[in-house]
Amino acid sequence: MLSVIFILPVPIDKSISVNFTIIIALGMYMKEIILGKCGEMALKGLNRTDFESILLKNLRHRLSSCGKFDVSISQSTIYIRPIDETADIDAAFDTALKAFGLSAVSRAAAFDKDMDAIFAGAPEYLEKYLNSARTFKVEAKRADKSFPLKSPEICRELGGKLLESFPHLKVDVNRPDIIVTVEIREREAYVRAGQHKGAGGLPTGTSGRATVLISGGIDSPVAAWMMARRGLKLSAVHFASPPYTSKRAEKKVMQLLETVAEYSGPITVYVVPFTKIQEEIRDKVDEPFSTLVMRRLMMRTASIIAKKEHALALVTGESLGQVASQTLRALSCTDDAASLTVFRPLIGMDKEEIITIARNIGTFETSIQPFEDCCTVFTPRHPKTRPQLDELVAQEQRLDIEALVAEAAENAEEHLVE
Ligand code: ATP
Ligand code: MG
Numbered sequence: 001m002l003s004v005i006f007i008l009p010v011p012i013d014k015s016i017s018v019n020f021t022i023i024i025a026l027g028m029y030m031k032e033i034i035l036g037k038c039g040e041m042a043l044k045g046l047n048r049t050d051f052e053s054i055l056l057k058n059l060r061h062r063l064s065s066c067g068k069f070d071v072s073i074s075q076s077t078i079y080i081r082p083i084d085e086t087a088d089i090d091a092a093f094d095t096a097l098k099a100f101g102l103s104a105v106s107r108a109a110a111f112d113k114d115m116d117a118i119f120a121g122a123p124e125y126l127e128k129y130l131n132s133a134r135t136f137k138v139e140a141k142r143a144d145k146s147f148p149l150k151s152p153e154i155c156r157e158l159g160g161k162l163l164e165s166f167p168h169l170k171v172d173v174n175r176p177d178i179i180v181t182v183e184i185r186e187r188e189a190y191v192r193a194g195q196h197k198g199a200g201g202l203p204t205g206t207s208g209r210a211t212v213l214i215s216g217g218i219d220s221p222v223a224a225w226m227m228a229r230r231g232l233k234l235s236a237v238h239f240a241s242p243p244y245t246s247k248r249a250e251k252k253v254m255q256l257l258e259t260v261a262e263y264s265g266p267i268t269v270y271v272v273p274f275t276k277i278q279e280e281i282r283d284k285v286d287e288p289f290s291t292l293v294m295r296r297l298m299m300r301t302a303s304i305i306a307k308k309e310h311a312l313a314l315v316t317g318e319s320l321g322q323v324a325s326q327t328l329r330a331l332s333c334t335d336d337a338a339s340l341t342v343f344r345p346l347i348g349m350d351k352e353e354i355i356t357i358a359r360n361i362g363t364f365e366t367s368i369q370p371f372e373d374c375c376t377v378f379t380p381r382h383p384k385t386r387p388q389l390d391e392l393v394a395q396e397q398r399l400d401i402e403a404l405v406a407e408a409a410e411n412a413e414e415h416l417v418e
Pocket of ligand 2: 215216217373375
């Protein structure tokens with residue numbers, strides 16, 4: 001694009017007049033766009049186009065709330081271009097940072113493939129980054145091999161130009177504060193200062209569907225995020241036991257899912273009335289077995305809902321040995337009641353590691369709000385840590401399991417979180 005600035009002779013006072021000057025600035029930068037680098041999916045061989053089209057669909061859907069953007073892909077790079085003034089590039093950038101499937105995301109100025117155009121616009125575009133830096137280096141990537149300058153020449157020339165425009169800067173090729181990258185691609189050239197790590201993983205929906213058992217705790221939202229990051233489209237089940245658990249506790253769970261949904265896209269959540277089951281357990285099951293019987297009923301109920309959602313797996317936030325119901329023996333008894341594969345992405349992690357992820361994804365502060373969970377009402381004083389499956393099955397015969405579970409699943413309230 002050609003931008004022309006005319007500075008016309010304006011007599012400021014009688015003694016001073018400004019010469020007629022025409023400054024032709026060849027191509028101030030055309031516009032700012034967002035570039036995304038496809039991560040692991042670039043390795044997917046024949047399935048790659050399927051992965052790419054799901055990623056594009058996800059991005060288009062998410063970006064629709066940020067104004068009008070054109071979203072396209074070429075050679076494993078996603079291009080997000082604003083179309084008109086409705087396009088909010090800051091919001092789009094935040095959205096792209098949370099899209100699974102992108103390993104890196106950056107903002108860049110797009111130019112005609114012309115060094116003069118880049119010289120004319122790059123200093124202005126980079127000003128906000130370079131003003132606060134002390135050192136920099138330029139890197140060039142020349143995908144278009146017909147571009148007249150080779151990469152080292154591009155680096156040298158743009159480097160020189162930037163040193164002229166920002167005399168406080170020094171070049172440091174080893175540990176620069178800022179790396180300015182020039183990419184000469186098929187359609188245009190792009191100039192950017194650094195790039196951000198993307199959310200990584202695989203685009204949501206490329207691995208099928210799973211249903212997460214979500215509590216208001218720290219662990220299960222992290223588990224949900226981790227499995228969504230592996231490309232699973234999530235639905236969720238939350239067991240609520242009013243009046244022992246409050247509406248506010250339920251709201252907290254919705255808030256947690258909203259945060260996960262910023263990454264995973266919309267989540268259908270089923271709030272299952274669990275009071276009757278818990279009261280039956282309290283009244284009929286020997287106390288040391290009550291937690292595990294409850295967990296087995298959770299698995300059964302969640303399996304019914306998951307099948308309705310066409311999910312092939314359940315996801316929980318359990319971690320080996322964290323509490324009495326998460327010993328190996330306890331987990332294998334819980335598994336026995338699930339009719340789907342159970343994913344426990346936190347199984348080998350310690351609490352500190354889980355908390356670090358919770359903080360990074362933004363669920364931690366919500367999770368630590370003190371609200372009761374159905375697991376914490378009627379907790380036994382001496383839970384069984386080495387349960388035998390046949391003991392549990394014998395305890396369950398005191399209950400009409402099938403009817404209880406069917407009723408709970410039937411009466412679940414469905415909500416969409418996005
Ligand atoms: P969290 O931090 O996720 O609550 P936790 O360490 O407190 O985990 P438990 O309360 O024993 O562990 O729950 C283990 C797992 O069971 C949770 O991670 C979650 O997947 C599921 N779960 C617990 N309570 C509920 C609930 N009310 N509704 C749905 N799932 C639940
Ligand atoms: Mg919990």
